[in-house]
Amino acid sequence: MTEINKVIFSNHDDSESASIESYINIGGYSAWKKIIDSPDQNTTREKIINEVKASGLRGRGGAGFPTGKKWSFMPNTGKQQYIVCNSDESEPGTCHDREILQRNPHALIEGMAIAGFAINATVGYNYVRGEFMEDCYLQIKKSLEEAYEYGFLGKNILNSNINFDLYNYLGAGAYICGEETGLLESLEGKQGKPRFKPPFPANFGLYGAPTTVNNTQTLATIPKIIEKGSKWYSSMGTEKSPGTIIFSVSGHINNPGNYELPLGISFNELMDISGGIIDGKELKAVIPGGSSTKVLPGHIISKCTMDYESLEEAGSSLGTGAVVVMAEGTCMVEMLKRISRFYYAESCGQCTPCREGTGWLYRILDRITKGQGLETDINLLIDVANRIEGNTICAFGDASAWPVQSFLHHYFEEFEFMIRNKGKSRAA
Amino acid sequence: METLLPKNITNTIDHWIQKFPQGKQRSAIIAALHAVQHHNKGFLTNDLLNQVADYIDVPKMNVYEVATFYSMFQTKPVGKHEIAVCNNISCMLRGSNEIIDHLEKKLRIGLGESTPDGNIFLKEEEECLAACTGAPMMMVDHIYIENLTIKKVDEILERLKKSND
Numbered sequence: 294m295t296e297i298n299k300v301i302f303s304n305h306d307d308s309e310s311a312s313i314e315s316y317i318n319i320g321g322y323s324a325w326k327k328i329i330d331s332p333d334q335n336t337t338r339e340k341i342i343n344e345v346k347a348s349g350l351r352g353r354g355g356a357g358f359p360t361g362k363k364w365s366f367m368p369n370t371g372k373q374q375y376i377v378c379n380s381d382e383s384e385p386g387t388c389h390d391r392e393i394l395q396r397n398p399h400a401l402i403e404g405m406a407i408a409g410f411a412i413n414a415t416v417g418y419n420y421v422r423g424e425f426m427e428d429c430y431l432q433i434k435k436s437l438e439e440a441y442e443y444g445f446l447g448k449n450i451l452n453s454n455i456n457f458d459l460y461n462y463l464g465a466g467a468y469i470c471g472e473e474t475g476l477l478e479s480l481e482g483k484q485g486k487p488r489f490k491p492p493f494p495a496n497f498g499l500y501g502a503p504t505t506v507n508n509t510q511t512l513a514t515i516p517k518i519i520e521k522g523s524k525w526y527s528s529m530g531t532e533k534s535p536g537t538i539i540f541s542v543s544g545h546i547n548n549p550g551n552y553e554l555p556l557g558i559s560f561n562e563l564m565d566i567s568g569g570i571i572d573g574k575e576l577k578a579v580i581p582g583g584s585s586t587k588v589l590p591g592h593i594i595s596k597c598t599m600d601y602e603s604l605e606e607a608g609s610s611l612g613t614g615a616v617v618v619m620a621e622g623t624c625m626v627e628m629l630k631r632i633s634r635f636y637y638a639e640s641c642g643q644c645t646p647c648r649e650g651t652g653w654l655y656r657i658l659d660r661i662t663k664g665q666g667l668e669t670d671i672n673l674l675i676d677v678a679n680r681i682e683g684n685t686i687c688a689f690g691d692a693s694a695w696p697v698q699s700f701l702h703h704y705f706e707e708f709e710f711m712i713r714n715k716g717k718s719r720a721a
Numbered sequence: 722m723e724t725l726l727p728k729n730i731t732n733t734i735d736h737w738i739q740k741f742p743q744g745k746q747r748s749a750i751i752a753a754l755h756a757v758q759h760h761n762k763g764f765l766t767n768d769l770l771n772q773v774a775d776y777i778d779v780p781k782m783n784v785y786e787v788a789t790f791y792s793m794f795q796t797k798p799v800g801k802h803e804i805a806v807c808n809n810i811s812c813m814l815r816g817s818n819e820i821i822d823h824l825e826k827k828l829r830i831g832l833g834e835s836t837p838d839g840n841i842f843l844k845e846e847e848e849c850l851a852a853c854t855g856a857p858m859m860m861v862d863h864i865y866i867e868n869l870t871i872k873k874v875d876e877i878l879e880r881l882k883k884s885n886d
Binding site for chain 1: 742792846863
């Protein structure tokens with residue numbers, strides 16, 4: 294049986310896992326202290342980035358970009374630079390960052406301090422989604438105060454000449470702020486509309502200064518990599534997808550939950566760990582990495598392992614590791630309609646193909662489910678989706694097109710049936 | 722004009738302005754609007770937006786842009802208590818449509834509407850609130866309530882009703 298909760302969640306048997314004492318008990322802040330005590334800070338900086346590169350850690354926010362490489366893009370301008378954490382968790386199906394903020398806040402705080410040091414950023418912002426204000430935000434706020442009290446943050450940290458100030462920030466409800474440049478706009482107090490790239494944030498980020506934006510889970514993984522070494526971390530997972538990831542398993546599953554597991558675990562084992570499909574039903578389909586990733590039929594994903602390569606080969610991707618499970622009987626037209634409504638509601642509106650196209654997609658699907666679908670609607674859906682994909686400033690446009698393309702690819706007959714039978718679902 | 726921003730609100734705004742570099746006080750708009758909206762029982766008015774702009778010292782348009790972009794800001798009067806039911810995929814698969822139907826029937830209002838006594842605001846269908854493993858779920862005055870059942874919903878409605886009596 295695969296071991297669970299080895300890195301970020303390693304103290305989850307402790308109900309007080311969020312406390313600084315619990316975190317220190319499992320080695321927390323030892324990596325940061327070692328860095329602070331190091332005699333030659335420039336060498337240490339290089340060592341940290343090399344260690345993170347060697348660990349094979351990739352961004353867990355969905356895009357999977359190698360973290361060490363991202364850090365190495367940061368210049369050293371001698372002026373103010375920033376590290377920003379993306380805790381604007383809102384990819385449908387994904388809820389592990391909320392659990393980190395709630396139960397492992399100090400792993401994130403230490404990770405941000407280390408990242409800030411490595412990329413010459415003396416100020417960090419943790420951008421938390423607004424809806425968390427009375428939820429996990431209260432915990433991360435309290436934990437940040439604790440970290441200051443212990444002297445791990447601030448000016449001249451533990452008499453080392455190292456400065457690092459960290460602030461929490463609250464958004465106000467907009468999925469698009471999870472896109473890193475949209476997030477920076479929002480952090481500047483503007484509408485969260487993504488920027489053209491290049492320039493990338495490493496050159497022109499927050500207030501125009503060099504900035505790195507990393508996801509919560511990515512940053513919370515850093516302390517253990519530095520403490521125990523890249524070899525320890527990459528000994529878990531597979532050669533090409535090293536380490537662990539937190540899967541958020543939801544939908545038609547007996548024990549929905551966040552499970553931290555080695556990458557490369559088989560899909561079937563993940564289902565066993567999550568208690569299997571509800572009511573002993575057959576598996577119909579899975580969205581493997583949040584709603585922006587392509588749906589896979591049960592018989593295809595059952596042969597997959599949960600890592601970057603296997604899911605890409607199967608025609609989808611690992612995304613955020615949000616595994617949404619659908620049992621037999623689920624109507625795929627209704628599912629796609631719901632997903633399309635999401636992209637329609639959340640499009641920021643600055644690019645015409647996305648602003649208009651997502652509305653078209655939703656309205657066509659809506660009329661199909663209401664029995665007013667036309668024979669030509671399937672082609673129209675594909676046409677609209679194809680015209681959004683690749684034609685927008687950010688990846689949101691692609692993310693709105695992929696579900697449409699993949700649902701139609703795998704479940705064409707269900708859409709055809711509903712159109713021909715005036716809104717009757719074939720799945721029921 | 723009379724100030725609509727009491728001391729505790731301007732203190733909160735000041736606290737947020739401090740988090741940003743000098744001259745970057747625009748970054749505090751979102752936090753200021755959260756504070757002001759909460760103080761005004763759940764929604765923003767033009768007068769409030771104007772006073773926030775003056776207090777932070779940014780053009781009024783900057784504040785209007787933010788107030789109308791983000792889904793947590795209400796620019797029309799709404800009920801005192803906000804109920805927001807998540808109806809994205811994970812919740813939908815676990816019965817959120819039934820929860821919404823039940824709420825609409827019980828409160829005799831549709832999504833996006835408030836009860837005539839001004840007690841409850843049933844927010845537009847909520848997009849994913851990142852509590853998918855506790856589906857179905859909803860937020861009541863920003864408190865997450867997970868693994869909902871019809872019974873649980875009824876208990877909450879009863880509590881909110883009492884708080885209004």
